[in-house]
Amino acid sequence: MINTVRPELIGAKIVEWHSCIVSKSYEPAVLLKEEVQQQISTMAKNDKIMAYYSLVEFKHNMLVSRYNKNESDYTLELVEEATEIDNMLRYLYYFVSGQSEYVQERYRSAVKMFRKAERLLEYVNDEAEEAEFYLYTGLVNYRLNQYLIASSYMEQAEVIFKRLHYKEQEVNCQIVLAGIYQELHNPSKGEKILLDALKTSEPFPVVYSLILRALGLNKQSLRKFDEAETYFKQALELTEHKETVFGAKTMYNLSNALFNQGKHEEALSFFQMAKVGATYYKNHEYTARCLFVEGLHINNDYNLVDTAIELLEKEGMDFEIAELAEEAARISEEGGNTTLALKYMKAAHNARLYQNTLGDDQFV
Template identity: 65%
Template sequence: MSIMTAEKAGAKIVEWYSCVIAKSHDQAILLKEEVKQLLSEMKDNDKILAYYSLVEFRHDMLINRYNKNKLQADFQNIEHIAKIDNMLKYLYYFVSGQSEYVNERYRSAIKLFNKAQRLLEYVNDEAEEAEFYQYSGLVYYRLNQYLVAASHIEHAKVIFDRLEYTEPSLNCQIVLAGIYQELHNPKKAEDILLDGLEKATDNDVMLGLINRSLGLNKLGIKDYNQAEFYFRQALSFKVHKDAAVGAKTTYNLSNVLFNQGKHEEAMKQFKAAHAGAKYYKNHEYMARCLATEGLHIKKDYSLVDTAIDDLNRLGLDFEVAEVAEEAANFAEKEGNDKLTLKYLKTAYKARLFQNTLGDDQQ
């Protein structure tokens, strides 16, 4: 009886896992409960329990939208399990990499994804292959390796389109648009995002994310009025506003309001963004809030320096360059040539580093 239950539990975990990859929220929740029931009827089986804990983490990522307060990377270690199959090894390294990604440890995530990639040939599932390339592309994107990121994301999108997985495909479009934006082609980025906006139709999650990305694209070319419009559009979707990404969008909105001289409304949004960054433990945006506080509120460049140090520790070279360039613009307007030169040098150095991968990222 226990052998049959283990086989049934394993098959049900595979079915559950497929729904997680396809972003079928409601079905994934139902299948998780079915799996838990089967596990309660099964004698202890380390391999099945390991599969369950790994898929559960990915399930929680889907349901909780990257809220670190609700994600616990306490999935079962596989080292002690006898006769570990390659699929379990792959899943262990991949999910461990996803955990590092959620916690903004991108260099560590790449190491784990590289280990997973060496086992990818044993994964006979197109959806899983697409999900792997999507996440590895995301991490390369965060490490400013745009050509590698684009290659991975495009590969994932081709598979998602073939499988008709709409939401994952749209997520790939958002990342590709971000890459074009970083490569100074905002028109191409906007075209990709507007195409995605048409495809998203009644998917509030994707409509929020795409509007946010359109806002970031406009912010990149200092079109603050249009950026404000798109950020407000994104925050009009409750599912976006109430998620971790909503705190980021609120910060971006406060930033464009400060830059338009709308100080009172900007302060209101800034306070909400700062509280959100702390609640969601988003270290990048806590640093960005500190820089904004230094430039727009307290007029204290030492806060900007602390923010840059924090971003450097996170290995976020592009973000360092963005903050430093904004500080240089402020200093230039004030006629402070010494500070202007200081921050321009910081930005230049960060731009050089953003196109390299250190030994610890291989």
């Protein structure tokens, strides 16, 4: 006879596993997942435990994807009407569904899920889990250009993570807050936050490299392309960054900084790696960005530029459209093509107007 493990004991072990995931404790999380899998294989049918397991497994896969680029393609497989699901599990379902939409760049859909999760947040009795909710809700609002809403959530997350001594997560909040200051035309404040965070984040190579990348983006926004180049190259020196989706993004950023300095040959090398990375990670934004660079800096083909902008429009990425259109307008003007320059300035202006509108459908 096979010895079965009681569902409540498996549930407790899943809670322990979940705590390791929230705290980004990679190795203990991997070990606990194996232990839970062994125990759950002998458990009698229990819909509630299986629903909980499925949700936590998805969050585990998100954590693992940071360390193993070959495990970056994952999906959430759970029906919303899971039987006997209690309020905590219902919260977790909406939250994890929102995370799934976020990592697949469906930001408007993600914010809907987070809204539903927030209505059930009172059933969460774990500060770290609450802080993670604030972090992701801040992130998705940041991507939707709702900067004041994003900063409110991000500051709440930062306070809790700091109190819990979750340094890596605290720094992640600071990176986003710095980005918000940059988008609100206060890059000096953003840079100060990043430089302060850099001093204490060296033990955490993942966030340390993200700070370097953020500093590069800060300098690039000021058109200080030589300083941006230095920061991007420093970030790519770290394997923990280079061999991830963020590394592919940084290669794109570096190629763009190099093209803008006239370092065409070196820029082309990094661009090719960025293009491969964007395809590998199925990243819609950076696939479009690579097409844009190909049209603007490599082939002098503005049809590719237009196609890139159209791809971003389909994803609702208005800020990104404005950013690229402004660059296309600048390059066109420098080349003496005032007609094209005016066209892209109008596109940038319209995108800036749209980026501050969420729409009623996002508050369902």
